[in-house]
Amino acid sequence: MDSRRADVRNIAIIAHVDHGKTTLVDGLLQQTGEFHVKAEESQEAVLDSNPLERERGITILAKCTSVPFKGHTINIVDTPGHADFGSEVERILQMVDGALLLVDAVDGPMPQTRFVLRKALQLGLSPIVVINKMDRVNAKPDQALDSVFSLFIDLGATDPQLDFPIIYAAGKAGWASHDSKEAGKDLLPLFETILKHVPPPLAHAESSLQMLVTILDYSNFVGQIGIGRIVNGGVKKGQQVVLVKPDGKQVACKVNKLERFFGLARREVESAIAGDIVAIAGLEGVNVGDTVADPENAKALPPLSIDEPTLSMEFLVNDSPFAGTEGKWVTSRHLKARLEKEQQTNVGLRIEELPGEGKFKVSGRGELHLTVLIETMRREGYELAVSRPEVIYKKENGQILEPTEYLVIDIATANQGPVFESLGRRGAKMENMVTEGSDRLRLEYIIPSRALIGFKSEFMTMTRGTGIMHHSFHGYAPKSGELANRGNGVMVCKEAGEVTGYALFNLQDRAVMFLAPGVKVYEGMICGQNSRDNDLVVNPCKQKALTNMRSKSTDEALTLTPPRVFSLEQSIEFISEDELVEVTPKSIRLRKKLLNKSARKRSEKDEDE
Numbered sequence: 001m002d003s004r005r006a007d008v009r010n011i012a013i014i015a016h017v018d019h020g021k022t023t024l025v026d027g028l029l030q031q032t033g034e035f036h037v038k039a040e041e042s043q044e045a046v047l048d049s050n051p052l053e054r055e056r057g058i059t060i061l062a063k064c065t066s067v068p069f070k071g072h073t074i075n076i077v078d079t080p081g082h083a084d085f086g087s088e089v090e091r092i093l094q095m096v097d098g099a100l101l102l103v104d105a106v107d108g109p110m111p112q113t114r115f116v117l118r119k120a121l122q123l124g125l126s127p128i129v130v131i132n133k134m135d136r137v138n139a140k141p142d143q144a145l146d147s148v149f150s151l152f153i154d155l156g157a158t159d160p161q162l163d164f165p166i167i168y169a170a171g172k173a174g175w176a177s178h179d180s181k182e183a184g185k186d187l188l189p190l191f192e193t194i195l196k197h198v199p200p201p202l203a204h205a206e207s208s209l210q211m212l213v214t215i216l217d218y219s220n221f222v223g224q225i226g227i228g229r230i231v232n233g234g235v236k237k238g239q240q241v242v243l244v245k246p247d248g249k250q251v252a253c254k255v256n257k258l259e260r261f262f263g264l265a266r267r268e269v270e271s272a273i274a275g276d277i278v279a280i281a282g283l284e285g286v287n288v289g290d291t292v293a294d295p296e297n298a299k300a301l302p303p304l305s306i307d308e309p310t311l312s313m314e315f316l317v318n319d320s321p322f323a324g325t326e327g328k329w330v331t332s333r334h335l336k337a338r339l340e341k342e343q344q345t346n347v348g349l350r351i352e353e354l355p356g357e358g359k360f361k362v363s364g365r366g367e368l369h370l371t372v373l374i375e376t377m378r379r380e381g382y383e384l385a386v387s388r389p390e391v392i393y394k395k396e397n398g399q400i401l402e403p404t405e406y407l408v409i410d411i412a413t414a415n416q417g418p419v420f421e422s423l424g425r426r427g428a429k430m431e432n433m434v435t436e437g438s439d440r441l442r443l444e445y446i447i448p449s450r451a452l453i454g455f456k457s458e459f460m461t462m463t464r465g466t467g468i469m470h471h472s473f474h475g476y477a478p479k480s481g482e483l484a485n486r487g488n489g490v491m492v493c494k495e496a497g498e499v500t501g502y503a504l505f506n507l508q509d510r511a512v513m514f515l516a517p518g519v520k521v522y523e524g525m526i527c528g529q530n531s532r533d534n535d536l537v538v539n540p541c542k543q544k545a546l547t548n549m550r551s552k553s554t555d556e557a558l559t560l561t562p563p564r565v566f567s568l569e570q571s572i573e574f575i576s577e578d579e580l581v582e583v584t585p586k587s588i589r590l591r592k593k594l595l596n597k598s599a600r601k602r603s604e605k606d607e608d609e
Contacts (some may be wrong), residue, residue, distance in 0.1 A: 003202070003203060003204055003205075004199070004200040004201065004202055004203060004275075005200050005201055005203040005273075005274070005275035006072075006200050007071065007072050007073060007200075008072065008073050008074075008075065008200060008201055008203075008275045008276070009072060009073070009074045009075070009097070009098070009194055009195065009198045009200065009201075010075045010077075010095065010096040010097050010098070010198075010201055010229060010275075010277060011074065011075070011076055011077070011096055011097070011098045011099060011100060011194060011198050012076075012077045012079055012092050012093055012096045012098075012099045012100070012120075013025065013076060013077070013078055013079060013099070013100045013102060014079050014093075014099050014100070014101055014102070014116040014117070014119075014120060014127075015101065015102035015103065015112070015113060015116065015132075016103075016104070016107075016109070016110035016112035016113045016116075016470070019102045019103065019104045019107070019110075019113075019132060019133070020102060020104070020132045020133055020171040020172070021078055021079070021102055022078055023171040023172050024100075024102065024130070024132065024169065024171035025065065025076060025078050026171070027171050027172075027174040027187055028067050028074075028076065028187060028190075028191075029065065029067060029263060030174065031174065031186055031187050032067040032068055032069060064076070064077050064215070064227065064261045064277055065077075065078070065261055065263060066260070066261040066262055066263065066277075067263070069191045069195070070191075070195070072195060074191070074194060074195075075096075075261060075277045077092045077095070077096060077277075079092050079116070091214040091215065091288060091304055091347065092214065092215070093119055093120055093123050093125065094123070094212065094214055094304060095212065095214045095228055095229040095277065096125070096229075097125070097198055097199050097200070097201055098125060098126065098127070098128065098194070098197065098198030098199065099120045099125050099127045099128070100127065100128050100130050100190075100194075101113070101116070101117060101120070101127040101128065101129050101130065101148075101164075102130045102132045103129065103130070103131055103132065103144050103147075103148055104132060104133050104136075104144070105131050105132065105133050105134050105136060105139035105140060105141045105144050105168075106133065106136050106138050106139055106140060106144075107144075108140075108143065108144040108147040108148070109144075109147050109148055109151045110408060110470050112470065112472050113148075113151065114151060114154075114155070114406065114472065115472040115473065117151060117152070117155060118155050121152075121155055121156070121157050121158075121161060125161075126160055126161050126164065126197070127161070127164055128164065128165050128166075128167065128193055128194065128197055128198070129145070129148055129164050129165070129166050129167070130166075130167045130168075130169050130176075130190070131144055131145060131166065131167070131168050131169070131180070132169050132170070132171055133170060133171070133172075134168050134169060134170045134177075134180070134183070135170040135172065135173050135183075141168055141180040142180065145166065149162075152164070165193050165196075165197050166178075167189060167190050167193055168180045168184075169184075169187070169190060170183070174186065174187060175187065176188070176189045176190040177189055200275070201229070201274070201275040202231070202274075202275075203230075203232075203273065203274035203275035204231075204232045204233070204274055205232075205233065205234055205273045205274050206233075207232035207233050207274075208232060208233050208293065208294040208296070208297035208299070209230070209232065209233035209234065209235055209241065209292065209293055209294040210230070210231045210232040210233060210291060210292070210293055210294075210299065210301055211226075211228045211229065211230045211231060211235070211278070211280075211291065211292040211293075212228050212229070212231065212289070212290075212291055212301045212304070213226040213227070213228045213283075213286055213287070213288055213289065213290045213291070213292065214227065214228045214229070214288060214304065215227040215228070215288070216286065216287070216288060216344060216345045216347065217279065217345060218341070218344055218345055219281065222256055222257050222281035222282065223281065223282070223284060224281075224283055224284060224285070224286050224344060225279050225280065225281045225283070225286075226279070226280050226283045226286040226290070226292065227277070227278070227279045227280075228277070228278070228292070229275070229276070229277045229278075230272060230273065230274045230275065230276050230277075230278060231274060231301060232274050233273075233274060233294065234271060234272060234273040234274065235255060235258060235271065235272055235278070235280070235292070236255070236258070236270060236271040237255055237256075237257065237258045237268075237269075237270050237271070238254065238255060238256075239254070239255045240252065240253075240254055240255075240295055241253050241254070241255060241283075241292050241293065241294065241295065242292075242293055242294075242295045242298045243283055243285065243286060243290045243291070243292060243293075244290065244291040244292075244293050244298050244299070244300040245287070245290055245300075246289050246290070246300070246303040248300070250298055251284075251285055252295065253282055253283050253284065253286075253292075254282050255280055255281075255282055256281045256282030257280070257281035257282065258270070258271070258272060258278060258279075258280055258281075259278065259279040259280075259281075260272060260276060260277070260278055260279075261277060261279075266279055280292060288304060288347045289303045289304040308392070309348065309349070309350050309363035309364050309365055309392060310365060310366065310391060310392055310403040310449055310473060311363065311364055311365070311366055311367060311369075311370065311389050311390070311391055311392065311403075311449065312350075312361055312362065312363040312364075312389070312390055312391075312392055313361075313362055313370055313386050313387055313388070313389050313390070313572075314354070314359060314360070314361055314362075314386065314387040315335065315339065315359075315360045315361075315362050315384055315385075315386055316358060316359050316360075316384065316385045316386070316387070316580070317330070317331065317332045317335060317357065317358030317359075317384065317385070318330060318383040318384055318385050318582055318583075318584070319385070320385070320522060320525075320582050320589070320591060320595070321496060321522040321523075321595075322520075322522060322582075322584075322589075323383065324383070325584075326383065326584040326585055326586045326587060327381055327382060327383030327584050327585055328381030328382075328585075329380070329381050329382045329383070330382075330383045331358075332357055332358030334382065335358060335360065335382065335384060336353070336360065338377060338380075338382060339351045339360055339362065342373060346373070348364055348365045348369060349362065349363070349364050349369075349373070350362070350363040350364075351363075363392060365473070366449075366473075367389055367452075367453065367569065367572065367573075368569075370389065371568055371569050371572060374386060374568060374583055375568055377583075378568075378583050378584070378585055379585065381585055382583075382585075383582075383583070383584045383585070384583055385580040385581065385582050385583070385591075386572065386580065386581050386583060387575075387577075387580055387593075388453070388572065388575050388576060388577055388579070389453055389572065390450075391403055391448075391449045391450040393479065394476055396476075399478055400478070400479045401476040401477060401478060401479065402448055402449065402450065402476065402477065402478075402479045402480070403448070403449040403473065403474075403475075403476055404446050404447065404448055404449060404474045404475060404476070404477045405446070405447055405448075405449050405452055405471040405472065405473060405474055406444070406445075406446060406471060406472055406473075406474040407428065407444070407445040407446070407447050407452070407469065407470075407471040408442065408443070408444050408445075408469070408470050408471070409442070409443050409445075409459070409467060409468065409469045409470075410436070410440060410441070410442050410443075410467065410468040410469075411440070411441055411443070411463050411466070411467045411468075412439055412440060412441075412463065412466055412467075413435075413439050413440065413441055414439070415462055415463045415464070415466075415467065416441055418462040419443075419459070419462055419463070419467070422455070422458060422459070422462065423445060423447065425483075426447060426448075426451035426452075426455065426483055427447065427448055427451050427480045427481070427483055428445040428446070428447035428448075428451065429445060429446050429447070430443065430444070430445055431444045431445060431446055432444040446474055446477075447471075448477075448479075448480055448483070449473075450483065451483050452471060453573055454486065454573040454574065455573075456469065456569075456573065457570050457573055457574070486574070486576055487533060488529050488530055488531065488532065488533060489529075489530040489532060489533050489534045489535040489536065490526045490528065490529055490530060490535050490536075490579075490590075491507065491511050491513075491526065491527050491528040491529070491530055491535075491536050491537075491538045491540075492524060492525070492526055492527070492535055492536070492537050492538070492592060492597075493521045493522065493523055493524065493525045493526075493527050493537075493538070493539070493540060493541075494523065494537050494538060494539040494597075495523050495539060495541065496520075496521065496522045496523055496541075497520070497521060497541030498518060498519070498520050498521070498541055499515050499516070499517050499518060499519045499520075499521060499527070499540045499541060500517055500540070500541060500542060500543055500544075501517040501558050501560055502542065502543065502544040502558065503538075503539060503540045503541060503542040503543075504517060504540060504560055505558040505559075505560060506542075507528065507538055507540065508560065508561050510530065510531050510532075511528040511529055511530050511531060511536075512528055512529045512564050513527065513528040513540075513561065513563045513564070514526065514527055514528050514529070514563050514564055514565070514566065514590065515527050515528070515540065515563055516560075516562075516563050517560070521540060521541065522595070523595050523596065523597075524591055524592045524594070524595025524596065524597075525589060525590070525591045525592075525595075526579065526589075526590035526591060526592070527540045528540075529564075537597055566588060566590070567588075568581070568583065568588055571588050571590060574590070575590060578592060578593050578594070578600075578603075579591065579592055579593060580592075580593055
């Protein structure tokens, strides 16, 4: 019998990065009275609780919340919009019955819109399309809607899925409307559409307990926490349960704590039944894809399939002469413990210990996925060195396959020449080109993932900061030939010391310098980019010789070009195979893997032989 809980709706909000998911959730919380802040403490994107999420303005971790409406409980899951956190989106869609697909009224569907919509349609969900940011000056809702419809057809949507309801909204202003020409007063039309079009969850309360774990959390007080939707039966605090692993292995556990989502908080409850989204503490060894079941009738639910990582980096213990001077956690034991802790909640991550002391291969879904982890560790007081990212190849039927990305760029027509040339050199294949207005172009490419490493900074230079680029995982394709490497060599410090203005003045004509006077350096550290393709060993610590002669030319003030300062992402994109980025809580330094010049020469000679 098809038994459903009429008082509950479970829905995910999916969209491309920066199309307003978290801001819309703010509006839903405020208008149902679940979100109260004092005026001086007010904040936007209240679900983005992580400091990195606030700084970058993106959602990194999927989060659950719940709002009451006319006697119903609407459980809402806010998902990340960036392709690198796609594993979060895939899992979340497994525990909901509907999805709000947000599309920017100006930009229309973007690469990540395609990615999240494909996942939703594959699971048989019928999304509600929300054309958001209707309060923007250049809003083109009709054009955005046509693009969404075309995208549904491209992705093979069924007839019921193509008959999607449409809502026009402005999440920041807090209104929704059924008519694109008329602004609404509040978000009531959106709530009513959710109740009408999202089916209530299937709930067989009389059956044996079954819950699929889709999100992991961790608490220092209660240990590992499994979050998911109860599919069948019910659960009570203190109840004995079993964790059924995907391979059939069973682990006995006890429900130490049971929580449900109310607004922004998780509140402890005594019991929950099928259809509820709950957090259960006491599940030691829990993983995503495990089933929480009744010990007397332990049946596993179909396991989750999570896409494999596409990019890997080496995390090493920092062995530079400055090791231990700025960080709190510096040993291989600390590094290993931190990475293992991360793996408990970050499902898209793979960690493998390599031969040798303090070497780990960390694989993730993309550059941003890994740099967010490095930045988080750095802020916690860890010191480490990381290598250049490498793509993970697959072998099928004797053929080597590599990951490819779907790249969309928006540029001024004046910059198209250098952009075409750079992408052609990187092996990109153009799929589509659309003119937007009289002076803008929108280009769509399929490009190997490895070709995108280092492209962003080059792209921003070519477009003078006016270009916009987005990319998401497209699929695997036969490996293409070798791609162009970094064109320029680097300047490597000859000895330890302190950088002087006199030395920089003499070096800056033939290089772009990365350091300012007064910075301490060591042998093997990179201090600049050479104007030619070879590496050059230089002495940026050279002092001016003192003489008793005075002349106008010797007393002239030195005019120094400001140094180029790298962010963490730019540093990782810049380095080549024989270089590392040294990451500490206070500094980001570029260095050679082998610090000694003679050792580097011997290594190059051995490679040539």
